[in-house]
Amino acid sequence: MLKTLKAIFLNTSLTFLFILFLINMAGAADFCVSNAADPQSALTTAASNGEDDVIKIVQGTYIGNFIYSSCEDYDLTIEGGYSEGCTSRVVDPANTVLDGGASGTVLVLSTDKEANFSIDGVTLKNGMTDKCGGGLYAYASGTITLTNNTITGNSAGCGGGLRADAETITLTNNTIRANSAVSGGGLCLPAYYVLGTVTLTNNTITGNSAENGGGAYISLYYDSAIAKIYNNIIWNNTAINEGNDLYIDNDRNNNYLASYVNLFNNDFDQSIEGIYIEIPFTIDPTNLNNEDPLFVDPANNDYRLQAGSPCIDAGDPNAPELPAADFERDPRIEGAAPDIGADEYYTGPPVPIPDIKVNGSDGPITLGQSDILTVSVLLDNNDITENADWWLAADTPFGLYFYTFDGWTTDWVPAYQGHLFYLDSFEVLKNMPVSRLPAGTYTLYFGVDTVMDGNVTWDSGYYDTVVVNITE
Template sequence: MRLLAVALLSLALSNRPAAAQTTIHVPTDQPTIQAAIGAALDGDTVLVAPGTYIERLNFLGKAITVAASGGPAVTVIDGNGAGVVVTFNSGEGRSAVLRGFTITNGGGFSGGGVAVSSASPTIDSNVITGNSGCDGVGISVSFGSPRIANNQITGNVRSGCSGGVGGAGIKVGGAGATVIEGNVIADNTLTGGSGGGISLFAAGVPVIRNNVIVRNSVSGVSPAAQGGGIWIVNQSDALIVQNLIAGNSAGEGAGVYWLVPSGARGPRLVSNTIADNVATVAGRGSAVFADGFDVNAALVNNVLVAPAGQTALYCGNFNDPNAPAIRFNDVYAAGGVAYGGICGDQTGVNGNRSADPTFVAPANGDYRLAADSPVVDAGDSAAADVPATDLDGDPRVVDGNADGVAAIDMGAWERPQGPIERAADADSMLTPGSKNLNEGAHPRLVVDTHRTVLGFSLAGISAGVRRVTLRLTLAEPASGFGPDGAYLSVHRLSVPFAEGNGKWLDLSPAVRDRGNGLGVTWSCATDTEIGNSATNCTTQWNGGATAAAAASAMVLHVNGLSGAVEWDVTEDVVQALLAGAPSIQWLLRRANESQPGRASYHSAEGAATLGDAALAPTMTVEF
């Protein structure tokens, strides 16, 4: 009977339903992380409390998540220098997840921090630092397709090795489709090999996207260590998209080095910023050293910048007479050579240019584009593999230089859409009544007891509006306002005015208003929030309307004073864009209409006697 009870208990434990996923807590449920992995079933989570765990892990082929509850700042897996800290070598797939640890003090020939062999796990949001080894010191991948994302891979060191294929940060070898994205790969050091940040050796079709690869170094190889940032050799048809590769050092190809055999596609570099890398061998490619690829290899929409006196792009011996495709790049070397080797100077050909890209603050690591950068809107928006967002996650293909045409910028960042300043549409300016000075060749805006309508086109203005300002420049009061001056307010028209049986207006609440009620005697106001004495807006148009005075701030101009008047009309424009309106119009009025006089404003058409066109009413849209 006792044997039967034991058998039944064993059967119950081994047949836990797959849907009943379990969280195993370390050290509450299991004393070590490896013990928890051993107890876990596919779909389970091993949740590790903060602390330092001196152990080495193997996922044992399980589709489980091993995660730190407090994150890498407080949860450390220390390999104690005894070998690789974390190993995946039993066919694990993307459902095997390592997340949220600091992984340190590992040491192995291939892989110090993490080793992946014939597996494709997910390695996410870890800090992998202070490891040693001969290749793939931070992470080593052999014959697998892992996703390596959002990690900090820093301060890993290779030295004293007589073999290996490099990669102080990450090494990928063997055909596969590894994805490396969103990582910071920095300050890794490799002596006696190549590939300070990333080494791709017969790596298949890896994707390297949205990483920051900076300050990695390689040395100790004769005649030259290669690939301070990325080293690409043999059958490695890498797609390298939208990375910052800066401040790395190598003998040649300090930013990126590639040498692939005949018949290989070779890498595609798209929308990268590769700048201020140092090649210690003169003329051998500070930004990129490219050699031995066929026609499908390409450099498109990149910014390649060499330090003073160096060569930005060096081309070696190509296998195809038409290779490579170099299109829409800014290749610039201040006091140096933009193109070296057999590339030939591509400046002015296929959209390529050679100009200082004017970064915001490169000395502080800010390689975003300044407002006056010549590479804003200078790329090929239709190029293959163009990302939808930039390295900061902001939308690509916007009108960064405010010329009315949206195009992608060169490099890893998109300059935010510049302010759009638009003058008032001449045919939408209307001053009714006997004081109408808008007629003739030089119309002029007037605000008096009859209000003024002012309109602007919304063509080319998209979502993402941050601020919209309506500005007028006061020419002079046409006649005295009295000692109290004049209060000016602006109201969005819910629908554009229409010529015909009166002016049909819907009035939104005032953006800025103070004073008397709104007496629109020349319109039929149909806004439900505004009272109207007209009983039927279809047949009556002279009913008038009143609105309560708003408590918001007002603009005051005392008699004899001239200058700028402006309103924040952001909400008005946002609502118009949401409604799909092609234009927007405002009613400009004097709120204290019991006072005499009127105010004149410069018009869009202007004249020497009636105003300056440069001071026309404007709507400025900021993004």
Template sequence: PFFGVWSDPDLGNYADDLVGVDVDSNLIYVYNGNDQDDVFPIPPAVGYKYISGLNSLDNDLYAAGAIYEGNISTEPDNETEAYNRMQGLLNDGTNITDPNTGQDTTFMMNGDPVSGTGWIDDNVVDKRILMSVSANLSAGETTPVVAPGDTVGFVIAVIIAQGTDRLNSITELREAASEAKTLWDNNFAGVTLVDRPVLTSDEDNGLFSGINFEGADPGETLELSKTYHNTGNQALNISMSANNVTASPSSATIATGGYQSFTFSYTADNFIYSAHNVPSEYGTIQSAVDAAAITQFSEDMNLTTDDPYTTHALITNYGYSGSGDTVYVSPGTYTENLVIDDKSICMISTNGDPASTIIDGNNDGTAIKIGSWRGMFTLNGFTIQNGNTQNFPYPGNIGAGLSLGRSNNDFGTVNITNNIFKDNHSGYGGAFFAWSANGTINRNLFIGNTATYRANAAYLRDYRSVIGLNFYNNTIWDTSESTSIIRVNQPEHRVINNIIWRVSDQNLEDIDDISSGATIEYNIVKNGYDGTGNISDDPQFYEPDSGDFRLSTSSPAIDAGDPDLDNDGEDYSTDEDDQDPDGSRMDMGANILQPYLITDARELGVGAHVTVEGVVTSHNMATSTTSYSLQDETAGIHFYLQDTLLNFQLGDELRISGTLYDYNSLLEIIPDDASNISVLSQNNPLPDYQLLSMQQYLVDGESYESELIRFSDVVYVSGDWPEEGSSSGIVISDDEGATSLTMWLDSDTEIDGQSQPMDPFYVSGIGDQYNDSYTLRPQDYHDFSMTTDAGFENSYDYGNGWQRLPTFWEWWPEIG
């Protein structure tokens, strides 16, 4: 067997590390690729010296090398790849070849960068290191073994040395490593101990993780306590002060072996959040973000002690609660690479349609990058496309669509809902990468995103998050033929109710879970995934290649979501939080706002929740409520909103979301409230009237319901013309009484009280249905024409300056 040690030294600026291995000295080390570092003016070197094995372990390293981005050199993805690396192989089991000698080796970068000889690392990127040791061969054995019940161990010295420059730091490190070996072998003979106080913390293995407050409400005072220990052999005098954070007590003496608790307090300003509008107030989204209020602040605590050997750094982080300023963005394409630091931001598209409000990264970096943050970020109603970080050095090559910041103490809360992530490309997490975040990623659509190494769609990392992300009801259409679709690093993450579909038939790992405990349930996963409710059946999208990811009526995703998504013990039968908008059990997938063609919506039937777009073709058919007909190029439908009066005009283009309902045989859309109806445009031409015979209409009335239709050669059969203020149903026929139907003249129109046209006549109106009887509802007096067959259409000026409605008027009753 092999035993391995892995480490990520992050020497100063973590993105400019190099690795070296001294094989004969059992030393692997990291040094800086630049003469100066962002953190250290003279870069030190850090090394891991294998001192010796205990019991049955070998006293020499078996393998050592670097882990860095690359298909076969990055972090091992599973037990097999990890074992390969401990054997001195690459992830895929192929040999490591020294590029200078052409010989296979188990030690990478085994040259000497000080003298410039041998295999020297020249790839300046973030690097991790590993080394392994084998068990000793037992007498008579050909394979190293560890006997049952045996205990093994090894001794490693971690050494930091700083010389006159980055390469001289390696020389100093080698000397220190040799001294460490000598000290161990001689039981530390000659080591002189000093008398001193030693300040340690209760948290983070005795280190100091900072004073991190939660967000405060306006004027609110927050407090938190920390306990510090003196583990030295002399008394410790300590004092602390800052501008905006108060320590109590501000100074103390901690006896040898003693401790002291301190209370830190912060009082927030009386802040007020505001709104910023793009492009009416700000020409770019970035300029609106820059104008938004800063909500997160950091300040160094002045901490002094009388320990002459150590300088302590204590950072205070504090800020404001809430969602931050709101940035409202009108429809359009915004070619930007947004950067948001130290701010909570609520970014909302004004019409809620992600297809019409686009942030385009122009294939030049991350489209939206959240840097240092501890607040909230909301994104709703956008398409995030063409982010590209593939050619950026790690860690810049992550999350090309949306990247959520990295810091030891940064735990932001997100609400990423109703967005489309499309054609984003990175090294890790093609569309989305979260270093440290809590919150929800919900009902988003991921299309055609790719990653070179891991997670084409979303990389859910942990970085000390203790709550996790809820990755719920997203649809992923993956067109890549390599790597995973989602990677999960945190056991608190919940991946539920998603459709994760790979277009190719390659049997790849769609969900890469290295968290050992994340909740991954009730998903459709193309290549399968073990877990409650997970299936691999085709989701049966309408036209995914054309961007239409609505579910067909026979989709296995319908009513197949987690029956108790919020995990509160109450399922969808009584808990609205576990229901789709129509009150049924949740479907899998995003169900993102994608309007149905009206003809497709009608086929879904009563109870379905739909969104449609169309042109208003009627006046309001009610006095105190909202009742109109809507028509697109495929069909018509009626919509009704009770207890609310909304006024729309003929030719208004609307988007309506609601539930299909049968009202006395008439199919209607019932929106939940007025917010589910939006005006997209105005002054649109009405659809053409369809000239039918009554027999054609009655045979297939469902196909013409709520559409504009017209009959010719019409005569009265029975019924009276309505007086002003009254309604009337008049039976009419177009074949001398053999076929007839009811024409309903409503008092809500201006037809009642007008002179009755003489028959025969033409009549136009809305195809209607009541109690299984198909009827006609004219909307205006000019829907009647006295011409039997004029052979041409005149126009009726509706008086609003733009709309001329078709009619056959050639005779006015007032003038005979």
């Protein structure tokens, strides 16, 4: 197994040291957006340049209706919060605003190919359309991932805040508020794929309105489709007809066989007015029933949790795609369990936030022998620059291994020792055939320890994990 791991991660001209010091190197086209004309220019170029693309948006407000329409199967990532020149980043959706000016959808991302879209750390506001998706309309046959965004003050025919359609749709740490539509005031998420998966984890969806599905409208077509709804605040939304907070159509193909819905550790109105389910199922008792989350100051758009909120420590620590931090980069799971909603109640000082993903997922993720494996790491140092041990480890079916410059070892040795800095998302491993790995469960770790002594000091260590199940 040691030889296998070494071959996987060292059969490349990049080493982990190279990653740390050449963090701006990338296998995609990067755009640094800093004025009103740049967003659309970058989207237009990215749509046909034959590359994966990353659009980095400098902090500010950009008014317009921005469209990406492509016939290519390349990925697109949009990230807010950058400083001038895109040399550093602060993840806070309030600092990067795309404003639709009430004259159309704020942002359209559309392709007929198997591409992946990702949006992180932006605000989408003031979109208005009689079509679908006021703040965001996203369509692809790959994955759509939204993290750490605010979507507010938009209106549409369906999906006032957003409408997303893809084989895999994942929303984490988003605040979706004060949007309106005919169906799906906050969001409308249809799953029209055989293996369609909709995942909502640790979002705050509040103050939205519609005729049906004031907060969220989720539609599952195939019997094999699944919705995973964990740790969300879906509260104080309104619907004229059905589903103030939630409208779940788990039988869109009308064959009376329900699609799968995992609904755990959320806060929503469980009454007949609060939730509509096409084929009813028993609501799990881990869900809170219309409890006031005790937001700090919703009148002034502060949806953090107050002390004493019933949502504190009420989440599921095993929720799919559980993020390493909340929307404002406070550590996720501060107490006995994660909080419900986009905010994690935290009163301590800033800490470094490591993040490791497999195939863009926080996991757990299951891969077969015909799949490929991409591992990426990120460190938000939260402006902390002290020296630290950097760790990269893999717990495999054959033992625990640590990465060093000389390869993998069973000795507890850090990968690198040096000061902390912001490490942008970097692919340690890209598109490796899973067939090179024996079947079993693999847990990958990426972390830092601010006591730089070559040992793991748990009180000063910060780490993230991702679990990968490899099948035969």
